[in-house]
Amino acid sequence: MTVLLFGASGYLGRAADEALRGRDARVVRVSRTAVHDDSWVRHDLVRGGIDELAELLWAVRPSVVVNCTGLLDGTTADLVAANVTPTAALVDAIARTVPSARLVALGSAAEYGRVPHGLRVAEDAVPDPVSAYGITKLASTLLVRDAVTAGRLDGVVLRIFNPIGADLPAGTVLGRAAQAMRVALRQGDDITLGPLDAYRDFVDVTDVADAIADAALATVAPEPVLNVGSGRAVAVRDVVAMLASAAGFRGRVIESGPAPSRSNAVTWIAADTTRAQRSLGWAPHQDLTTSVRAVWQHA
Known part of the structure; x- marks a missing residue:
């Protein structure tokens, strides 16, 4: 089984590489x-x-193509170029060149x-994204x-x-919090x-990587769109408090910064993972406390 992994040097790409x-x-x-060695290839999907x-x-003649590239923030043109x-x-290229290969692409909860x-x-909820990223x-x-649906592709999102x-990269709320806490612990600040009152479904990156590997290596074509989450919504404020506890940070967390444009209008999100369990046999295993500790330990 040969897997062609785009975005292999990124956050999700590195985890997927290890799982595969x-x-x-x-x-x-x-x-x-x-290009690091002979197992790497240089290619830019955008340009x-x-x-x-x-x-x-x-x-390469891959059996599976996995795309872990993408952009969280930027101009509308940048987001279209990187995500669409x-x-x-x-x-188009898979259908033309290696039509039997499966494509595993990564979507986002922001689509809902x-x-x-x-x-x-x-997955059957009507999507109504509220940001350029989600769109x-x-x-x-x-x-x-x-x-x-047209029979042109064996693919799953x-x-x-x-x-x-x-x-965890600094472009996420916990990534930003970990980075800020490291500085504050040195300087006593x-x-x-931004506002931390929203509820989010946090899923460990190793569980995400397992889902990618499950989808890539499944002998039967999975359903075309599958949620990958923990199935539990947690207040972001509580998770930041967990991070502060892991870091030994006892300062104040002031919520006066700007809200992220890609998700500030969404106050609650949690995944129904029934289809992923049915289609892939996948379920999350890591508990939230372990995941948060890993954010701090490897920040």
């Missing part, structure tokens, strides 16, 4: 930056042309937008789903909720974050 290799898959890692991508697919264009290129408080959202992730999902754990 742990199941004896041959992983050809793709990055747009430096590279369709012919160049087709040549790469033809050379690569998916369109992969759908506002959902009823207290309920877990399932571009939904567009990517629809491209894959429509290609699957994993809608990832809020991944946390070791090496309080920290300032």
Whole structure:
């Protein structure tokens, strides 16, 4: 089993690489930056042309293509280029060059937008994203789903909720909090974050990686869109308090910073993971306390 892994140097890509290799898959890692050794290939899904991508697919002849690239923040044009264009290129190039290969793409809980408080959202909910990020992730999902429905592609989109754990990037609320706490512990300061009253579904990055590996290596084609979350919504304020406890941070957390534009209108989100359990046999295993400790230990 050969897996062509785009975004292998990123947060989710590194975890997926480890999970796939742990199941004896041959992983050809793709990055747009430096090539580390013979198991890496340099390619930029945003700037590279369709012919160049087709040549790469033809050379590797993968059984599975996993795309872990993407952009959380930026201009609308940047988000379209990073989140939609690569998916369109992969759908066309795979259908043209290696039509038997499966595409595993990563979606986002942001595709759902506002959902009823207290309920877990399932894949058949009508998506209504409230930010350019969510809109571009939904567009990517629809491209894959429509290609699957038309019989052009063996593909699945994993809608990832809020991944946390070791090496969490600073672009997320817990990543920012961990970074701020490290500075504050040295300088004796309080920290300032945005509003923390929303409820989010936090899922460990190793559980996300297992879901990616499950989807990539499944012998039967999975359902085309699957939620990957813990199934539990937790107040962000409580999770930041858990992080402060793990860090030994006793200063104040001041919530006067700007809210993130991609999610500030969503006050509650939790995943219904029934389909992922049915289609992949996947379920999350890591508890939230362990995940939060890993955020701090590897910040």
